[in-house]
Amino acid sequence: MVLNTMLSNRKICYNSCVLNTLTKFYIMKKTESQNKQGKIDEKALTDIMNSYQSRLFTVVNKIVIDTDAASDIVQDVFITFYEKGEQFESRSSIYTWLYRIATNKSIDYIRKVARERKNQKKLHHLDNVTAKSHDENIHHKMIVAEVLKELDETFRVPLMLAEYEKMSYADIAEELGIEVNTVRTRIFRARKKMLSILEKHGVQL
Amino acid sequence: MKNSNNSNNHEYYEMLISCQMDGELSKEEELELEEHLATCEHCRALQAKFRGLSSVLDGSTIVVDTEAEKTDGSKTYIDFHRKHFPIMKAAACVLIMLALSITTFVGINNHNRTSINLASSSGGYEVYEGAPLMSDTFVAYMDGEENLSTDYEEYSPLFAYFSYIDD
Numbered sequence: 001m002v003l004n005t006m007l008s009n010r011k012i013c014y015n016s017c018v019l020n021t022l023t024k025f026y027i028m029k030k031t032e033s034q035n036k037q038g039k040i041d042e043k044a045l046t047d048i049m050n051s052y053q054s055r056l057f058t059v060v061n062k063i064v065i066d067t068d069a070a071s072d073i074v075q076d077v078f079i080t081f082y083e084k085g086e087q088f089e090s091r092s093s094i095y096t097w098l099y100r101i102a103t104n105k106s107i108d109y110i111r112k113v114a115r116e117r118k119n120q121k122k123l124h125h126l127d128n129v130t131a132k133s134h135d136e137n138i139h140h141k142m143i144v145a146e147v148l149k150e151l152d153e154t155f156r157v158p159l160m161l162a163e164y165e166k167m168s169y170a171d172i173a174e175e176l177g178i179e180v181n182t183v184r185t186r187i188f189r190a191r192k193k194m195l196s197i198l199e200k201h202g203v204q205l
Numbered sequence: 206m207k208n209s210n211n212s213n214n215h216e217y218y219e220m221l222i223s224c225q226m227d228g229e230l231s232k233e234e235e236l237e238l239e240e241h242l243a244t245c246e247h248c249r250a251l252q253a254k255f256r257g258l259s260s261v262l263d264g265s266t267i268v269v270d271t272e273a274e275k276t277d278g279s280k281t282y283i284d285f286h287r288k289h290f291p292i293m294k295a296a297a298c299v300l301i302m303l304a305l306s307i308t309t310f311v312g313i314n315n316h317n318r319t320s321i322n323l324a325s326s327s328g329g330y331e332v333y334e335g336a337p338l339m340s341d342t343f344v345a346y347m348d349g350e351e352n353l354s355t356d357y358e359e360y361s362p363l364f365a366y367f368s369y370i371d372d
Binding site: 143163166168 | 267
C-alpha cells in the first residue's frame with residue numbers, strides 16, 4: 001500500500017537499484033490483478049522492461065547527463081507505460097511510445113532543474129566557479145532539450161536511435177516497422193531540421 | 206541509393222552525407238561523395254555542420270552562453286548568442302497597445318452615448334443606455350410626445366421634471 005502510494009505519486013528519490021526492484025514489484029503486483037481482467041500479459045511486460053530498460057537509460061542519460069536522474073526517469077517511464085500499456089497493439093508502437101515519453105520526461109526534468117537552479121541562484125549566492133560550471137551544463141542541456149522538443153517525433157525517434165544507440169538503418173526500420181528508405185530520409189530531414197532549430201536559438205555550428 | 210538522375214542535385218549528396226555519419230554508405234557511394242565534396246563547398250560545410258550537431262548531441266561539444274567561462278579544457282565549446290527581443294519590435298508593440306487602448310476607451314464612451322431603440326406597443330421611444338431609471342410618469346410623458354429630441358441631455362431627470370410641471 002505504502003509502496004503503491006509512493007510510486008503512483010512519482011515521489012521517486014531512491015537509488016536506482018532499490019528503485020528498479022520496487023518498480024518491478026509494483027508492476028508485477030498490479031499485473032496480477034490486471035490479468036484477472038485479461039488486460040495485460042505479465043511475461044510480455046517483463047520482456048519489454050528487460051529489452052528496453054538499458055537502452056532507454058542510455059538515451060535518457062545522453063540528454064540529462066546525470067545517471068541518477070536518468071535511472072529515475074526510466075523507472076518513471078515504465079510505470080507510466082504500465083498504466084497505459086494495454087492500449088498498444090504492436091511492438092514498434094511500444095518502442096516509439098517509450099522513446100517519446102522518455103524524451104519528454106527528460107526534457108521536463110531539464111527544465112525543472114534549470115528553474116530550480118535559477119531560484120537557487122536568487123536565494124543563495126554561490127561561489128563564482130561552481131555557479132559558472134553549473135550554468136555551462138544547464139545551458140547546454142537546455143539547448144539540446146529545446147531542439148529535441150521542437151523536432152517532430154516522427155523524425156526525432158529514428159535520429160535518436162541512430163545517434164545515441166548507433167543502430168543500423170535496417171535495425172531501426174525493423175524496430176519502427178517502416179522501410180529502410182524512410183529511415184534514411186527521416187534521419188536526414190531530422191538533421192536538417194535540427195540545424196535550423198539550433199540556428200534559430202543562436203547556435204552556429 | 207545510387208540515383209544517376211539526381212547525381213547533380215545537392216540534396217542527393219546531402220542525404221549521402223547524413224548516411225555517411227551513420228556509416229551507412231557503400232564503397233561506391235563513399236567514393237562518389239568524396240568526389241563531390243572535393244568540388245562542392247556547400248556540401249563540405251554541411252558535412253561539418255552535421256558533425257558538429259552529432260558532437261553537440263553526444264555532449265562532446267558544449268553549447269554555452271557567449272559570456273560564460275569555459276571551465277573544462279578537454280571539451281569543445283560553441284558560443285550561443287542569446288537572441289534579445291529587438292527594440293524596434295518592442296516599440297511597435299507598445300504603440301499598438303497604446304492605439305488599442307485609446308480606441309477601446311473612445312469606443313466605451315461612444316457606447317455609453319449610443320441609444321438603444323426599444324420598440325414599444327405604442328410606437329416606440331428611445332431609451333439611453335446609462336441614463337437613470339425613469340419613473341412611470343416620465344415614461345407616460347414620453348409616450349405622449351411625437352417629436353422628441355434624441356439628445357441625451359434633454360432626457361435628464363431635471364428636464365423630465367420641468368416638462369412634467371409645464372403640462
